[in-house]
Amino acid sequence: MVHRMIWNQTAYFGPGAVDVVPDELTRRGFTKALVVSDQVLVDAGVTARVTDLLDAAGFPYEVFSDVAPNPPIENVQAGVAAFAAAGADVLVAVGGGSPQDTCKAVGIITANPEFADVRSLEGVAATRNPSVPIVAIPTTAGTASETTINYVITDTENQRKFVCVDPHDIPVLAVVDPQMMASAPRALKVATGLDALTHAIEGYVTAGAWELSDLFHLKAVQVIASSLQASADGDADAADRMALAQYVAGMGYSNVGLGLVHAMAHPLGAFYGAPHGVANGILLAPVMAFNAPATGEKYRDVAAAFGVDTSAMPLDEARAAAVGAVARLTADLGNPTRLRDVGATEGDLRALAEAAAADVCAGGNPRPASVDEIEELYRSIL
Ligand SMILES: NC(=O)c1ccc[n+]([C@@H]2O[C@H](COP(=O)([O-])OP(=O)(O)OC[C@H]3O[C@@H](n4cnc5c(N)ncnc54)[C@H](O)[C@@H]3O)[C@@H](O)[C@H]2O)c1
Ligand SMILES: [Fe+2]
Numbered sequence: 001m002v003h004r005m006i007w008n009q010t011a012y013f014g015p016g017a018v019d020v021v022p023d024e025l026t027r028r029g030f031t032k033a034l035v036v037s038d039q040v041l042v043d044a045g046v047t048a049r050v051t052d053l054l055d056a057a058g059f060p061y062e063v064f065s066d067v068a069p070n071p072p073i074e075n076v077q078a079g080v081a082a083f084a085a086a087g088a089d090v091l092v093a094v095g096g097g098s099p100q101d102t103c104k105a106v107g108i109i110t111a112n113p114e115f116a117d118v119r120s121l122e123g124v125a126a127t128r129n130p131s132v133p134i135v136a137i138p139t140t141a142g143t144a145s146e147t148t149i150n151y152v153i154t155d156t157e158n159q160r161k162f163v164c165v166d167p168h169d170i171p172v173l174a175v176v177d178p179q180m181m182a183s184a185p186r187a188l189k190v191a192t193g194l195d196a197l198t199h200a201i202e203g204y205v206t207a208g209a210w211e212l213s214d215l216f217h218l219k220a221v222q223v224i225a226s227s228l229q230a231s232a233d234g235d236a237d238a239a240d241r242m243a244l245a246q247y248v249a250g251m252g253y254s255n256v257g258l259g260l261v262h263a264m265a266h267p268l269g270a271f272y273g274a275p276h277g278v279a280n281g282i283l284l285a286p287v288m289a290f291n292a293p294a295t296g297e298k299y300r301d302v303a304a305a306f307g308v309d310t311s312a313m314p315l316d317e318a319r320a321a322a323v324g325a326v327a328r329l330t331a332d333l334g335n336p337t338r339l340r341d342v343g344a345t346e347g348d349l350r351a352l353a354e355a356a357a358a359d360v361c362a363g364g365n366p367r368p369a370s371v372d373e374i375e376e377l378y379r380s381i382l
Contacts, residue, residue, distance in 0.1 A: 142192025144250020
């Protein structure tokens with residue numbers, strides 16, 4: 001069996017890492033950046049943490065901040081126009097998954113204009129050229145978009161969120177600086193941390209998992225299980241660990257895929273604007289329980305990563321312990337536990353299930369799930 005693994009060429013980690021950005025841009029021969037961020041981050045002064053450095057270094061840039069959470073196609077198209085108008089030669093993403101994903105779509109379309117409609121990028125698109133170079137600076141400890149080959153865009157007209165998978169979009173440089181994430185309010189740290197935990201657990205049991213991806217995912221589960229609560233409560237060391245753990249999860253899942261939690265979370269984003277991490281947090285434990293029969297011994301490892309001694313447990317008990325540990329953490333963190341909490345209604349369940357079954361991530365789920373089974377899963381947590 002041959003496996004392909006794709007990671008950033010270069011990545012920096014740690015408090016203050018963002019200081020390297022001007023030098024890295026200059027050393028690589030770039031002359032002008034389009035900084036892709038969002039208005040909340042601009043208003044909070046987070047984007048300025050980077051643009052102040054560019055100002056001090058005299059490095060030319062313009063800012064594009066027209067990015068909404070669950071970014072729609074229109075944001076991408078406006079970004080493509082802004083990049084062209086700026087005459088820039090590099091993209092600098094400063095934000096959570098939404099600005100980073102928008103940035104990837106902008107970079108891909110600029111280099112492959114035949115995909116300007118955006119929708120045609122869904123799934124594995126046959127782009128010919130690498131994206132305009134991207135420097136990715138995450139401001140949430142969650143998506144790991146800075147080291148994944150994926151981006152997720154929302155088609156508001158058709159009420160769909162679609163995943164694009166394209167090695168051409170991998171950022172040339174990732175700067176994972178926990179100080180860039182420090183201003184995130186508690187609920188955002190919880191939601192994005194649960195997204196990272198979902199990447200780690202889904203990636204660990206996904207159909208394409210193998211020995212190397214297992215190393216990343218299991219380590220990420222361990223660190224997130226012991227750090228997420230403290231990080232959300234403001235502990236700076238725990239926040240440093242979360243910044244790294246979400247990246248480590250990304251090094252795994254980007255290369256091997258995810259599963260039904262993400263497939264079922266995307267329609268909740270498209271239908272109700274549910275924050276991605278909140279949706280994952282609601283779904284993770286119930287989908288883990290559904291998948292349990294198809295996970296071999298792996299939930300024993302997950303439970304152990306949560307500190308449960310599973311060595312003497314029969315397999316069923318160890319699996320239940322893993323699901324229980326995740327459900328407890330989610331409840332302790334105060335994430336919603338019902339779909340109603342994000343606006344779902346009984347009348348939408350069939351359409352949600354059909355959308356989830358058609359999502360790219362569903363293919364990686366360790367246990368095949370029919371539309372009826374997915375609808376029943378949604379109903380059980382309505
Ligand atoms: N590319 C991938 O591999 C990948 C993986 C998982 C999820 N995603 C996608 O990423 C998106 C979610 O990204 P996200 O969870 O990082 O959130 P986000 O980027 O949508 O941001 C959510 C809100 O938090 C604010 N925010 C972000 N950082 C902040 C900070 N440091 N301080 C204060 N406010 C801050 C933003 O301004 C925004 O209002 C979804 O569209 C999801 O589908 C992509
Ligand atoms: Fe995710």
